[in-house]
Amino acid sequence: xxxxxxxxxxxxxxxxxxxxxxxxxxxxxxxxxxxxxxxxxxxxxxxxxxxxxxxxxxxxxxxxxxxxxxxxxxxxx
Numbered sequence: 593x594x595x596x597x598x599x600x601x602x603x604x605x606x607x608x609x610x611x612x613x614x615x616x617x618x619x620x621x622x623x624x625x626x627x628x629x630x631x632x633x634x635x636x637x638x639x640x641x642x643x644x645x646x647x648x649x650x651x652x653x654x655x656x657x658x659x660x661x662x663x664x665x666x667x668x669x
Contacts, residue, residue, distance in 0.1 A: 594661050599652050601644040608642045613638050630658050
């Protein structure tokens with residue numbers, strides 16, 4: 593579940609291992625590039641933490657962030 597915190601949408605995803613986590617990040621990268629909206633994220637072993645904010649709008653959460661969050665959720669299902 594995405595949480596809005598400090599003008600960001602934040603979510604953590606857990607996978608069985610590093611390969612699954614990295615594969616997920618590759619899928620997100622393709623979607624994000626197509627949307628021209630790139631996440632702030634980190635990966636440690638099986639955990640991927642994603643933060644979404646719209647820099648062009650003054651670092652606030654916008655519909656662009658919500659659309660990318662929904663697309664990421666579809667990848668995680």
